[in-house]
Amino acid sequence: MKxxxxxxxxxxxxxxxxxxTRDELIPILTDVNHELGYIPHEAVAEVSRLIGMPxxxxxxxASFYEMLSLRPRGRHVIKFCENAPCHVVGGRQVWQxxxxxxxxxxxxTTPDDRFTLLTTSCLxxxxxxxxxxxxxxxxxxxxxxxxxxxxxxxx
Amino acid sequence: xxxxxxxxxxxxxxxCLAKGAxxxxxxxxxxxxxxxxxxxxxxxxxxxxxxxxxxxxxxxxPEGIHYVGLTADDVPYLVEEHFLKGRPVKKFMExxxxxxxxxxxxxxxKEVRVVLRNCGEIDPNNIEDYIAExxxxxxxxxxxxxxxxxxxxxxxxxxxRGRGGAGFPAAxxxxxxxxxxxxxxxxxCNADEGDPGAFMNRRVLEGDPHSVLExxxxxxxxxxxxxxxxxxxxxxxxxxxxxxIAIQQARDxxxxxxxxxxxxxxxxxxxxVGAGAFVCGEETALIASIEGRRGEPKPRPPFPAVKGVWGxxxxxxxxxxxxxxxxxxxxxxxxxxxxxxxxxxxxxxFAIGGDVNNAGLIEVPIGMTxxxxxxxxxxxxxxxxxxxxxxxxxxxxxxxxxDHLDLPIDYESLTAAGAMMGSGGLxxxxxxxxMVDIARFFMEFTQDxxxxxxxxxxxGTKRMLEILQRICNGEGKDGDIERLEMLSTQIIKTSLCGLxxxxxxxxxxxxxxxRHEYEAHIYEKRCPAKVCRSLIHYTIESNCTGCxxxxxxCPVEAITGQRRAVHLIDPNVCxxxxxxxxxxxxxxxxxxx
Numbered sequence: 134m135k136x137x138x139x140x141x142x143x144x145x146x147x148x149x150x151x152x153x154t155r156d157e158l159i160p161i162l163t164d165v166n167h168e169l170g171y172i173p174h175e176a177v178a179e180v181s182r183l184i185g186m187p188x189x190x191x192x193x194x195a196s197f198y199e200m201l202s203l204r205p206r207g208r209h210v211i212k213f214c215e216n217a218p219c220h221v222v223g224g225r226q227v228w229q230x231x232x233x234x235x236x237x238x239x240x241x242t243t244p245d246d247r248f249t250l251l252t253t254s255c256l257x258x259x260x261x262x263x264x265x266x267x268x269x270x271x272x273x274x275x276x277x278x279x280x281x282x283x284x285x286x287x288x
Numbered sequence: 289x290x291x292x293x294x295x296x297x298x299x300x301x302x303x304c305l306a307k308g309a310x311x312x313x314x315x316x317x318x319x320x321x322x323x324x325x326x327x328x329x330x331x332x333x334x335x336x337x338x339x340x341x342x343x344x345x346x347x348x349x350p351e352g353i354h355y356v357g358l359t360a361d362d363v364p365y366l367v368e369e370h371f372l373k374g375r376p377v378k379k380f381m382e383x384x385x386x387x388x389x390x391x392x393x394x395x396x397x398k399e400v401r402v403v404l405r406n407c408g409e410i411d412p413n414n415i416e417d418y419i420a421e422x423x424x425x426x427x428x429x430x431x432x433x434x435x436x437x438x439x440x441x442x443x444x445x446x447x448x449r450g451r452g453g454a455g456f457p458a459a460x461x462x463x464x465x466x467x468x469x470x471x472x473x474x475x476x477c478n479a480d481e482g483d484p485g486a487f488m489n490r491r492v493l494e495g496d497p498h499s500v501l502e503x504x505x506x507x508x509x510x511x512x513x514x515x516x517x518x519x520x521x522x523x524x525x526x527x528x529x530x531x532x533i534a535i536q537q538a539r540d541x542x543x544x545x546x547x548x549x550x551x552x553x554x555x556x557x558x559x560x561v562g563a564g565a566f567v568c569g570e571e572t573a574l575i576a577s578i579e580g581r582r583g584e585p586k587p588r589p590p591f592p593a594v595k596g597v598w599g600x601x602x603x604x605x606x607x608x609x610x611x612x613x614x615x616x617x618x619x620x621x622x623x624x625x626x627x628x629x630x631x632x633x634x635x636x637x638f639a640i641g642g643d644v645n646n647a648g649l650i651e652v653p654i655g656m657t658x659x660x661x662x663x664x665x666x667x668x669x670x671x672x673x674x675x676x677x678x679x680x681x682x683x684x685x686x687x688x689x690x691d692h693l694d695l696p697i698d699y700e701s702l703t704a705a706g707a708m709m710g711s712g713g714l715x716x717x718x719x720x721x722x723m724v725d726i727a728r729f730f731m732e733f734t735q736d737x738x739x740x741x742x743x744x745x746x747x748g749t750k751r752m753l754e755i756l757q758r759i760c761n762g763e764g765k766d767g768d769i770e771r772l773e774m775l776s777t778q779i780i781k782t783s784l785c786g787l788x789x790x791x792x793x794x795x796x797x798x799x800x801x802x803r804h805e806y807e808a809h810i811y812e813k814r815c816p817a818k819v820c821r822s823l824i825h826y827t828i829e830s831n832c833t834g835c836x837x838x839x840x841x842c843p844v845e846a847i848t849g850q851r852r853a854v855h856l857i858d859p860n861v862c863x864x865x866x867x868x869x870x871x872x873x874x875x876x877x878x879x880x881x
Binding site: 154155156157158159160162163193194197198199200201216217218220221222226229230233234253254255256257258259260262270272273274276277278279282283 | 300310330332333334391481482483484485486487490521522523524560561562563564565566577578579580581582583584639641642643647648679683713715717721726729730733737739841843844863865866867870871
């Protein structure tokens with residue numbers, strides 16, 4: 134069990150939905166990651182068994198893509214867009230404020246497991262930069278002064 | 289993603305904040321919790337709903353109802369009427385509401401919209417809307433009266449060049465793939481638009497997905513491909529959803545599948561979603577990712593036209609390239625070739641971001657000057673500041689300066705000037721931008737996104753980044769500029785794919801045009817634009833009124849001072865976040881270098 138969900142059940146339904154073939158590996162892993170927050174080792178083993186692909190090859194794919202995580206993450210994942218268009222409209226200050234508020238650096242999880250702080254590649258919503266995404270919620274036109282208020286919404 | 293039946297946008301621009309927007313927002317949250325509606329109605333912060341002249345303002349979607357002049361006390365009544373009983377409250381409603389599209393406004397006088405013509409005009413989730421705008425008319429013409437060779441010839445004569453960045457003639461690519469004697473053949477659409485600041489493809493996929501599908505079906509007919517993939521990045525969830533709806537509708541209408549339009553031609557396609565790897569925009573890496581492998585590039589040749597997806601001939605084009613094809617077929621090659629320059633025909637979409645008044649999407653004939661684009665179309669530099677530079681071509685492109693304002697934007701001119709067309713991201717920078725910081729920034733990006741397969745890119749970009757970081761931290765050494773130049777040359781010459789070959793471009797172009805800034809950082813330990821933190825100091829000047837706002841907002845309590853007395857920043861405690869400067873209402877905080 135991870136995050137209150139049965140790992141084997143999550144894996145099997147993802148494989149059933151996409152089909153047990155190697156070319157569906159990325160969609161399968163994406164679904165597992167979304168459901169469980171990350172891809173635990175037992176999920177890797179089960180996907181490997183179901184689609185008949187060595188675990189090493191599975192790891193090579195899972196470790197390559199930014200959105201797939203092999204390590205547990207916090208209850209909420211904060212993704213900050215640190216790309217040029219957001220950077221030049223005040224993103225730097227927002228990023229500093231986020232790190233100050235959470236007292237963690239990029240890629241790290243707060244000691245209470247509440248937040249994992251990540252940067253993201255450009256989300257293409259540059260017209261409303263700086264942009265912060267928390268779980269599936271998107272915040273645009275963020276100013277440093279709003280950061281604490283936004284974070285307070287997440288338990 | 290969590291779904292809400294309604295979204296309430298609260299304007300938090302300074303003018304609305306001053307009138308208590310946060311109090312209204314808090315009251316709204318509390319009331320929604322109290323009424324048990326918090327899981328149905330989402331409250332979001334936004335800016336510029338209206339003019340802020342009658343704040344605080346709210347916008348309620350999907351109805352598009354604009355409430356103004358609210359106080360926290362009005363909120364319980366509003367929630368009860370609107371959200372519980374479903375009766376919009378007239379007395380709080382703004383009379384005339386103009387919903388502005390921040391990304392894509394009405395066309396400016398110098399714009400010509402071909403690719404973006406339907407975006408924002410039609411319902412992307414309804415194929416009949418597209419058909420009403422001549423949609424699939426080009427496909428009917430192609431299948432009914434044109435041979436594959438005639439299609440390739442028409443596109444050849446239009447002069448269409450690949451819009452993914454390199455500008456290879458589209459029809460030539462099709463011809464190469466068509467000529468390969470192997471089957472089946474595949475078609476891929478590169479929708480892995482990863483360049484920071486570029487979102488033209490996203491908008492086309494979200495606003496007019498059928499134009500891309502129609503272009504792909506036509507290309508498949510010309511090449512003889514039987515199956516296709518749209519490789520879309522996972523950062524664009526709405527684009528993926530819209531595409532999937534469009535594909536299903538096209539199948540239902542007999543425009544995909546066996547025997548398309550009764551012609552006997554068969555073609556189908558599916559969407560493949562990435563998982564966050566910039567390098568997958570490189571065509572050989574994209575193919576690897578479609579096959580479920582690590583998205584690492586391969587040396588070319590063999591080119592995908594010979595060995596692509598599953599080792600079979602594959603034609604890969606960008607979203608915009610496919611989207612324009614139906615218009616070329618319908619309106620004819622001479623029409624398309626009448627726009628643009630001698631070697632670069634047609635129009636190009638650009639995403640303009642950074643310090644301009646009208647950030648967003650535009651589409652202009654190729655060959656328009658940078659000046660026209662920045663000043664006439666994008667409305668000039670924000671806050672009346674001076675233009676300093678424009679980064680063209682994304683993280684592998686280059687920075688151009690004031691001296692290049694009259695340069696025409698076309699493939700050859702940009703490359704000659706040290707930038708490149710790329711996918712069409714333009715980041716405009718004002719005179720408060722530090723070019724060394726920008727170069728560091730792009731290098732951080734490419735370093736992070738390097739897939740690690742080849743050494744020059746994996747290690748070389750890391751070494752360059754370390755030098756740039758050192759310079760920005762005030763620890764630059766004599767010889768650093770020369771080391772950057774040497775590394776740049778070697779990385780460009782020896783990298784495997786376009787990512788590594790382009791990675792040094794931002795450094796090379798800033799070194800070429802802003803060498804004095806590098807020198808100021810290294811030899812004078814000074815950041816002329818006052819951006820690099822290690823090289824700047826914040827001070828409070830004598831016009832400080834002692835309002836204490838800065839002291840209250842300082843995250844590290846570095847500011848001391850009595851009420852109504854000039855405050856003081858302790859440089860040993862200050863982390864140079866700049867918040868004091870932002871919150872000061874009297875311009876009393878100064879930054880020096």
